[in-house]
Amino acid sequence: MRDVEFSWFTDFLERKSGIIINADKKYLVQSRLKPLLRTHTVPDLNDLVMRIKRQESSPLAEQVVDAMTTNETLFFRDQYPYEALETLIFPELTHGKNSHRSINIWSAAASRGQEAYSIAIAASESIPQANKRVKILGTDLSKEAISYAQKAVYSQVEVQRGMPVTRLIRFFEKDEKGNTWHVSEGVKRMVKFQTGNLTDDRAMMLVRSHGPFDIVFLRNVLIYFSIEERKNVLDRVARTMNKGGYLITGAAELPTGNTSKWEHVLFKGKRLWKLV
Ligand SMILES: C[S@@+](CC[C@H](N)C(=O)[O-])C[C@H]1O[C@@H](n2cnc3c(N)ncnc32)[C@H](O)[C@@H]1O
Structure with missing residues (x-):
């Protein structure tokens, strides 16, 4: 993912969810978003970002934000x-x-x-x-x-x-x-x-x-x-x-x-x- 797309994406994510991704976490964004390329037949992550940019409120944009959430949890966590x-x-x-x-x-x-x-x-x-x-x-x-x-x-x-x-x-x-x-x-x-x-x-x-x-x-x-x-x-x-x-x-x-x-x-x- 190019730096410009990464930077636009982290701003977008913060606007949509409040989630902050630091500049040194590009690998995290890449690994979370890669599985979406196949499901949406998008050639690469730069293209994925361009598509979201064109339609920020699309189902694709929603799924991308969802993919960036960390859902780690367990029953009776911390007791x-x-x-x-x-x-x-x-x-x-x-x-x-x-x-x-x-x-x-x-x-x-x-x-x-x-x-x-x-x-x-x-x-x-x-x-x-x-x-x-x-x-x-x-x-x-x-x-x-x-x-x-x-x-x-x-x-x-x-x-x-x-x-x-x-x-x-x-x-x-x-x-x-x-x-x-x-x-x-x-x-x-x-x-x-x-x-x-x-x-x-x-x-x-x-x-x-x-x-x-x-x-x-x-x-x-x-x-x-x-x-x-x-x-x-x-x-x-x-x-x-x-x-x-x-x-x-x-x-x-x-x-x-x-x-x-x-x-x-x-x-x-x-x-x-x-x-x-
Ligand atoms: C690590 S889990 C914590 C789950 C549970 N509260 C626990 O302590 O086990 C964090 C959750 O926060 C949700 N989350 C992140 N940003 C959110 C937002 N802006 N509004 C609502 N939920 C959000 C994520 O989708 C994720 O499921």
């Missing part, structure tokens, strides 16, 4: 967020006169769904009648990841990454033929997925219509954005939440910018964020 839900956040939200209230949760960079289903399982284990009271929305920029999440079917390797056997047996059903695991209907019904770009105001208005949220998981996604974009995303997220609601970021991701909006709560040495 502590789920322990925090069970021992701190759910008890606080359902305390005393709130014992029957419903709880609204957003998994804001849901990838292939493991995070949202882990939240649903944690809720099923600790909230009576969770399937009636807990609603979880999972959104992600990647259409491909979202349609995978909607299927709620995971391979043996995927469930082995993070899902304890006791939970696997209780909340999944095995499809012997395909050697795959289906999320049980009860858990699946608690979760709804749709595409959603955290850097797009209109998309976030749509998410807001599902709110206000009591808990937002915004994990391992801010790292892809510029400092400026992180601030904007956090502001948009704050607008979807109830005051006193919890924001759970990746272990090393801190709310930058208007920190007066967020106060931190330490849980097992990790910071959770509360909207003031």
Whole structure:
């Protein structure tokens, strides 16, 4: 890929998704985009970029952005967020006169769904009648990841990454033929997925219509954005939440910018964020 095309492409990607690619990461762009050449019968990457340039809002442009997303995820990632839900956040939200209230949760960079289903399982284990009271929305920029999440079917390797056997047996059903695991209907019904770009105001208005949220998981996604974009995303997220609601970021991701909006709560040495 020539430098001019690479440079145009990284600007385009940032405009469309907030994702920043540094100048020394040309190899990454090349390896992510090469598989698209064959599917779209395009001779080379320079030509691919020219086509996107001509039609920035085409399905091809959308697929190219999708190909640049990193969808790495696993069930019960880092464990502590789920322990925090069970021992701190759910008890606080359902305390005393709130014992029957419903709880609204957003998994804001849901990838292939493991995070949202882990939240649903944690809720099923600790909230009576969770399937009636807990609603979880999972959104992600990647259409491909979202349609995978909607299927709620995971391979043996995927469930082995993070899902304890006791939970696997209780909340999944095995499809012997395909050697795959289906999320049980009860858990699946608690979760709804749709595409959603955290850097797009209109998309976030749509998410807001599902709110206000009591808990937002915004994990391992801010790292892809510029400092400026992180601030904007956090502001948009704050607008979807109830005051006193919890924001759970990746272990090393801190709310930058208007920190007066967020106060931190330490849980097992990790910071959770509360909207003031
Ligand atoms: C590394 S995964 C994190 C998944 C999950 N939250 C976790 O911690 O395991 C990052 C996800 O962020 C999504 N993403 C990247 N940019 C986004 C944007 N602008 N809006 C919404 N999702 C985005 C990617 O598609 C990807 O699925």
